[in-house]
Amino acid sequence: MRKFLLILLCSILCSASSLGAQAIEPLQWKFSGRHLGGDEFELVFTAKIQKGWSTYSQFHTSDEGPVPTRVVFESPNATLLDEGSEEGHLVRLEKDPVFGVPVINFQKDFIIRKHVQVSDCGLPIVGRITVMCSNGEKCLPPKEYEFSVLLKKP
Numbered sequence: 001m002r003k004f005l006l007i008l009l010c011s012i013l014c015s016a017s018s019l020g021a022q023a024i025e026p027l028q029w030k031f032s033g034r035h036l037g038g039d040e041f042e043l044v045f046t047a048k049i050q051k052g053w054s055t056y057s058q059f060h061t062s063d064e065g066p067v068p069t070r071v072v073f074e075s076p077n078a079t080l081l082d083e084g085s086e087e088g089h090l091v092r093l094e095k096d097p098v099f100g101v102p103v104i105n106f107q108k109d110f111i112i113r114k115h116v117q118v119s120d121c122g123l124p125i126v127g128r129i130t131v132m133c134s135n136g137e138k139c140l141p142p143k144e145y146e147f148s149v150l151l152k153k154p
Helices: 002-017
Strands: 027-037 040-049 054-061 070-073 078-080 085-093 103-118 125-131 143-149
Touching: 027 125, 027 143, 040 054, 040 125, 054 085, 070 103, 103 125
Parallel strands: none
Antiparallel strands: 027 040, 040 103, 054 103, 070 125, 078 103, 085 103, 125 143
């Protein structure tokens, strides 16, 4: 319940402060895939993050803190084979300035990798990434970024 109230408050504050202002877009994404052999591929989600902003790990976020980064696949032709990995400069904070709980976040560009098995390479792998960003003073409500990756065997 506390997490819901924090997210709701964040959304309200962000909406109120951005009326008439330009939308804040602290992340830019690139999506690609790499053939590993047979019907297995590695999907690569590369994020470029604006200086002064951070986003939260998929794996290391308190239940009482921000929404962790989450990758969801919506393609029936892709089966996730592992929980994936993260690469980049992870920072462990004992007390997040906005949420007041321990978190691990990215404060620079980062990569998420997911290992999938694909039943039909003729169809794109589609889904969405949900991310919450903060600049240490305020947080943005969780945002979804849709992706579509057409994989090819060499």
